[in-house]
Amino acid sequence: MTTQSSSSSSSLPSSLSSTPPLLASNARCKVLRTGASSKGKGKGIKYPVDRISMLPDEMLQKILSTLSTKDAVITSTLSKRWVDQWKRIPHLCVDMRNIMRTNPTSYVHELSFRFAESMTKTLNNHRGHLESCTISHIQFIFLFIDRWIQTVTREKQTKEITLVNNIGCMTPFVRYNSLHLSPSAFCHPSLTSLSLTRYKLLEKAFKNCCNLKILKLYDIMSDVSVLSNVFKACSSLEVLVLQITFLNQASALKIENKKLEFLQVTWPCLMNRMEVNTPRLVIFDIKSIYCFGYSVEAPKLSMFKRDYWVGGMSYPHLSYHISSLAQEKIRIWLELMVSQIYHMKRTGSLSVSVDVRNPNEVEILKEVLLLWDGEMMDLEILFKNNNAPIEEGESFITGGARNKWWDGEKPFPDDFFRVCTVWMYNFDGSNEEEFALASRFVTQGTVTEKLMIKTSTYPPVKQLMTEAKVAKLMELPKGYEYLDIECF
Numbered sequence: 001m002t003t004q005s006s007s008s009s010s011s012l013p014s015s016l017s018s019t020p021p022l023l024a025s026n027a028r029c030k031v032l033r034t035g036a037s038s039k040g041k042g043k044g045i046k047y048p049v050d051r052i053s054m055l056p057d058e059m060l061q062k063i064l065s066t067l068s069t070k071d072a073v074i075t076s077t078l079s080k081r082w083v084d085q086w087k088r089i090p091h092l093c094v095d096m097r098n099i100m101r102t103n104p105t106s107y108v109h110e111l112s113f114r115f116a117e118s119m120t121k122t123l124n125n126h127r128g129h130l131e132s133c134t135i136s137h138i139q140f141i142f143l144f145i146d147r148w149i150q151t152v153t154r155e156k157q158t159k160e161i162t163l164v165n166n167i168g169c170m171t172p173f174v175r176y177n178s179l180h181l182s183p184s185a186f187c188h189p190s191l192t193s194l195s196l197t198r199y200k201l202l203e204k205a206f207k208n209c210c211n212l213k214i215l216k217l218y219d220i221m222s223d224v225s226v227l228s229n230v231f232k233a234c235s236s237l238e239v240l241v242l243q244i245t246f247l248n249q250a251s252a253l254k255i256e257n258k259k260l261e262f263l264q265v266t267w268p269c270l271m272n273r274m275e276v277n278t279p280r281l282v283i284f285d286i287k288s289i290y291c292f293g294y295s296v297e298a299p300k301l302s303m304f305k306r307d308y309w310v311g312g313m314s315y316p317h318l319s320y321h322i323s324s325l326a327q328e329k330i331r332i333w334l335e336l337m338v339s340q341i342y343h344m345k346r347t348g349s350l351s352v353s354v355d356v357r358n359p360n361e362v363e364i365l366k367e368v369l370l371l372w373d374g375e376m377m378d379l380e381i382l383f384k385n386n387n388a389p390i391e392e393g394e395s396f397i398t399g400g401a402r403n404k405w406w407d408g409e410k411p412f413p414d415d416f417f418r419v420c421t422v423w424m425y426n427f428d429g430s431n432e433e434e435f436a437l438a439s440r441f442v443t444q445g446t447v448t449e450k451l452m453i454k455t456s457t458y459p460p461v462k463q464l465m466t467e468a469k470v471a472k473l474m475e476l477p478k479g480y481e482y483l484d485i486e487c488f
Contacts, residue, residue: 053081057088065091073122090131092152094119096138097166116144123151132160132193142180149181153188160193160214161186177221183207201226206233214332216241224251224271231255238262241336243287244269262333265289282321283333304351306380306423315377316348320368322361330364338371346371349378356383356433369417375448376419383426383434421450429469438473445479455487 052060064072064086072086096115133152135145145163152158165177179199186194186209193214200221212234222244231237237257243266252273255263260278266287267274274294276284281298296302300321318337338346352368354361369376422441428434441447451473455466467487474485 053079057085060085061089065089068093068095069119069122070095084127087125087127089126090129092123092126092130092133094133094135094137094148096141097136112138112141116141120144120147123148123156126156128156130156130158132162133158134162134164136164136166138166146181146185149185153186153191157190159190160195161191162195163197163199165198178202179205181205187211196220201230203229206230209234210236212237214239216336218243219245221246224253228254231257235259239332239336240264241339242266262336264336267291282323283337284319285337286317288316300353301351303353303382303425304380305425306349306351306378316346317351318346318348318368319351320353322352322354322364322368334367334371337368347373347377349376349380351380351382353382353384356437357431372417374418376417378421378423379419380423381425383424383428383431385426417446418448419446420448421452422447424451424453427453427455427466429466435469435473439476442473442476442478442483442485447483448480449484451483451485453485453487 055063060082064075067075069086069092072089076083076086096112130152133148133156135148137145149161152161177198177200179196179201183204184207187207189211191211194212195216195218197218198220201217203226205226206229210233213236215230215234215237216239218241220243227244231240231254235257237260239262240255240257240260241264246269252275253271254275254277256277258278259280261280262283262285263276263278263281264283264285264287265274267289269290271289271291272293274289274291276295277297279297279299282300284296284298284301301319304319350368350372352365354365356362356365424438427438438451438453441451453466453470455463455470458466470485470487
C-alpha cells in the first residue's frame with residue numbers, strides 16, 4: 001500500500017524585516033517508505049519542511065497583518081494550524097478598490113453589497129482587540145461602514161481607524177462624497193487616532209470626540225463653520241493634519257486647542273484668514289497656504305523671526321521647537337512631516353530651536369535635516385538659552401560626545417546636506433558646541449550663500465566677544481569660496 005503525505009508551504013512577505021533563522025536542511029524531514037517489495041526493500045524520499053507553520057502564533061499573526069483582510073482570511077484553508085490565525089491579527093484592512101478595477105460599472109453596486117455583507121461576517125468572526133483598522137471603500141455602503149466602526153471600536157477596542165473614499169470624481173456637488181456616518185461614530189474612548197481621505201464633511205460629522213488625540217484630514221471638502229465645529233468636538237487633539245482641497249466659505253478659519261502640539265496645513269484653495277491659538281504647539285508645518293492674512297499665538301514658536309509669507313501665499317516651511325519627548329511621539333511627527341510627499345523628501349525652509357548640548361535634541365535635529373531633498377532655501381536656528389533647566393533623563397554633550405556629532409567618523413552635517421542661507425539667533429561665542437556647529441557649516445560647504453549671525457541685540461561686552469568668534473569663523477577654510485559670513 002502506498003502512503004502519501006503533504007504539508008502546506010508558503011513564503012514570508014518581503015515587508016517583514018526580520019525572520020527567525022531557518023532550521024537545518026535535514027530538520028524534521030519526513031522519510032517515508034514507498035513501493036516496498038516483499039524483501040523489505042524501499043526507497044527513502046525526503047519531503048520539504050513547512051517551516052512557516054512552525055513559527056509561533058504571534059509571528060504568524062504579524063505576517064498576516066501585512067495582507068488585506070480578504071487574503072488573510074483565505075489562509076485559513078491552508079491547514080488546521082491556520083484556521084484561526086487570522087482571527088487574532090491586530091490590524092485589519094478592508095480594501096474594495098479591486099471591485100471597481102475588475103468589474104463592469106453595472107455590477108459594481110451589487111458586488112459592493114456582497115463584499116460588504118461578507119466583510120461584516122469577517123469582523124464578527126474576528127477575536128480579541130484591534131490596534132488598527134483601515135477601510136478603503138467605494139460608494140453605496142456607508143450604512144455598513146457605520147456598523148463596522150461601531151464593531152471595531154466598541155467590541156474590538158480599536159485605537160486607530162483609517163477611512164479612504166475611492167470615488168473617482170471629486171466635486172462638491174457629488175452627494176455620495178459626503179461622510180454619512182453617525183455623529184457619535186468616532187467618540188468611543190478606545191479610539192485615539194482617525195484618518196479620513198476624500199470626503200465632504202457635514203455639519204454634524206463629529207460629536208464629543210474628546211477621545212481623539214490624532215486627526216488627519218486629507219483631500220477634504222468642507223465649510224469653515226463645519227471645520228470649526230470639528231475642532232471644538234475634538235478638544236483633546238495633540239496632532240492635527242489638514243489637507244483641504246475645497247472650502248465653501250471665505251471667512252476666517254480659527255484653530256484653538258490647548259493641547260495641540262503638531263499642526264500641518266496644506267491649503268491650495270483661497271481663504272480669507274487663518275487664526276491659530278495653541279499654547280502647546282511645538283511644530284507648525286506649512287505645506288502651502290493661500291490666504292489674505294494669518295495670526296499664530298504659539299509661545300514656543302513665537303521667537304522665530306523670519307516671515308515666509310509672500311503676497312498671501314506661504315511657501316513650504318516648517319517651524320520646530322525641538323524637545324526631548326517620547327520617541328514614539330517623535331517618530332509619528334517625523335513620518336507626518338514627509339507624508340503625502342513624493343520620495344518622502346521635503347522642500348522649502350526650516351526654523352528650529354535647539355539646545356546643541358543635549359544629545360537627544362541634536363539627534364532629532366539631524367533626522368529633521370535629513371528629510372530635505374536638494375538644497376534648503378533658508379535655515380533659521382535659534383539656540384536655546386544655556387541657562388534653561390535640563391529635563392529629566394537628559395544630559396549635556398561634552399568632550400567626546402560632542403565630537404561624535406561634529407567631528408567623528410560620521411559627522412553631521414554631511415557632504416550632501418546644503419542650505420542657501422543660515423540665520424543664527426542667540427549664538428553664544430563662548431559655547432563650544434554652537435561654535436563647532438557653525439564651523440562645520442562653513443568648512444563642509446553646508447552653507448552656499450550666507451551665514452548670518454545676529455549680535456545687534458546683545459549687551460556691548462557680549463557683542464564684542466561674539467563678533468570676535470564670528471571673525472574666527474571668517475578665517476576658516478570655506479567649503480564655498482564666495483560664502484558671506486556677517487553679523488547683523
